Amino acid sequence: MFRRRxxxxxxxxxxxxxxxxxxxxxxxxxxxxxxxAGRSLIGLTVVAGLVGSLILGLPALSPAQGPSDxxxxxxxxxx
Numbered sequence: 001m002f003r004r005r006x007x008x009x010x011x012x013x014x015x016x017x018x019x020x021x022x023x024x025x026x027x028x029x030x031x032x033x034x035x036x037a038g039r040s041l042i043g044l045t046v047v048a049g050l051v052g053s054l055i056l057g058l059p060a061l062s063p064a065q066g067p068s069d070x071x072x073x074x075x076x077x078x079x
Contacts, residue, residue: 010078
């Protein structure tokens with residue numbers, strides 16, 4: 001019913017650690033100029049989006065310095 005696992009000789013296990021294939025993978029194709037341009041354009045678009053969101057988001061994160069704050073400060077000092 002259940003199959004017993006066969007023991008593996010120690011020499012086989014030790015040899016498996018150093019096994020290297022003699023088949024070399026094919027060389028990678030060089031990217032064409034249009035592929036390089038496309039990748040750099042995508043990278044620049046991502047960086048520009050991050051910088052733009054940082055520039056637009058910083059004023060929203062800074063504490064408000066509007067005219068309503070000035071009126072509240074003057075009213076609290078004047079009374």
